[in-house]
Amino acid sequence: MDALGQLGGQPIDVRSLTNTAVSNVICSIIVGKRFDYEDTYFAKLLELLNEQVRLMATSNLSNIFPWLHYVPGDTFQSKKRMENYHYIRTFFCVHHIEKTENEFDEDNKDNFISAYLAEMKKAERQGRETTLNKENLSRVLLNLFGAGSETTSTTMLWFMVYMLHYPHIQNKVYREIEDVVGTERVPAMQDRPRLNYTNAVIMETQRLASIVPVGVPHYTQTEATVMGYTVPAGTTVLSNLDTVLWDGDTWENPMDFRPERFLDDQGKITQPEQFMPFSIGRRLCLGESMARMELYLFLAALVQRFEFAPEVPDQLPLRVPLDGITSPPVKFKIRFVDRRST
Ligand code: HEM
Structure with a gap:
């Protein structure tokens, strides 16, 4: 918030800031520290991670035919993918495991690595x-x-x-936050049950953006029968979440951005079981509750403090996704106009 406030409303490609802010939440848990926005080591890791997510597109043939990795050259960028993987693994994982191990203190398990090492050592003992x-x-x-x-x-x-495309919706979110929370303190988790419209807008964003369009690839260990079809053992299975999140039988005019579809007559949140941006079943997203918490806390606080405005009036960002295992919007710039100074 401070970093955005300091821009004084100048347009910014905010991707690396949101990325670092969000990543710092999981890093605080797993390695027990957050990284500065100016940290070049961390910036490089996130850049590689983003590249990795793009290279993992299902449209990349080497993800479908792994043997293409052995074709001379790197037409399918699978060698680049392995390089990135080893870089992130060595510089992030191995480094932090070694560091935690060297400073290991059985009585001070304040992050995931130290808790894991403690369990591992206990099992060894x-x-x-x-x-x-x-x-x-x-x-x-x-x-x-x-x-x-x-x-x-x-x-x-x-x-x-x-929010740039629908300023009236952005305004309605702001009004709700102003009514329920005010502007003297940032929205907290306790406020969430009363910020129904704000939550509905976040849910509609998740539905329409469908950011993990084909889930995470799974693999059948034994032969399975699904709706009369035989899926042999050893088959890669992708779940096409788009077909559910954009299904016209469930969602009227599914390609319209309409937060009201998540609100009942009383204005309370209602959630059809077809709302599954985190997938379903035993292997659904492990981080769902954390992600929902983060989305709410970050976005409600941002709307409370800033009005989002396009880089140039009337020139809105494209609503076009990039290819990859996730689908972020193509590059755009946005202005964060501090409501305190207007
Ligand atoms: C808006 C944010 C997020 C979305 C839309 C999302 C979505 C998904 C989806 C669709 C899957 C595939 C589930 C399947 O295979 O059927 C998944 C898996 C997973 N997610 Fe998330 N996720 C998000 C945030 C997070 C966060 C913050 C974490 C970390 C705490 C996380 C950790 C994981 C893990 C570890 C898996 C693999 C689970 C497994 O294979 O058992 N996700 N996520």
Whole structure:
């Protein structure tokens, strides 16, 4: 908020700021620290992570035919993907695991790595068979860092794009926050149940932006039968979340941005089971409740303090997604006009 306030309403491509702010939340949990916005090491990691998410597009043939990795050259950028993976793993995971291990204090488990190492050491001491090991820890860290950074930040960018397209909706969100919370303190979690319209706008953003369009690839371990079709063992399965989030039978005029679809006659949140931006089933998003908390806290605070305005009046950002395992909006600039100074 301070970083945006300091811009004095100048247009900005806000992607790296939202990315760093969001990523710092998961980093505080997993490595026990946040990083400065000027930290070049962290900026590089996030840049690589974003590139990685783009390279993981299902339209990239090497993600469908892994043997293309062995074709000379790097037409399909699978070698670049491996390079990025090793860089992030070495500089983020291995480094922080080593550092935590060197400073390890059994009585001070204040982050995920130290808690994991403590459990691992306990299992070793007890001679228990366990899957807790440093290789797995490094993979889990990479998953949490990867899944917990770009997704929430991408959803925030779409929210901004829609608010620029629909200023009357942005205004209504602001009025609700002003009524319920006021402007003397930032919106807190306790206010969430009373900020129904704000929550509906966030949910409609998630539905329409559908930022993880085909979920995360899964793999059948045994043969399965789905609606009469046989899916052999060893098949990669993608869940097309778009077809549900944009289904005309569930959502009237599904491509319209209409937050009211998540509100009942009393103005309270109502959520059809087809609302599944975090997927469904046993492997649904691990970070759903955290992501929903982050989206609400960040976005409500931003709307409370700033009016979002386009870079140039009447020139709105494109509502076009980039290709990748997630779909952020194409690059755009936005102005954050401080409501305190207007
Ligand atoms: C708006 C933000 C987010 C969206 C839309 C989102 C969406 C998803 C989706 C669609 C999946 C695939 C589920 C499946 O395979 O069926 C997933 C998996 C996952 N997400 Fe998220 N996610 C978000 C934020 C987060 C955050 C903040 C975290 C970290 C705490 C996180 C951690 C994970 C993990 C670890 C998985 C893999 C779960 C597993 O395979 O069991 N996500 N997410």
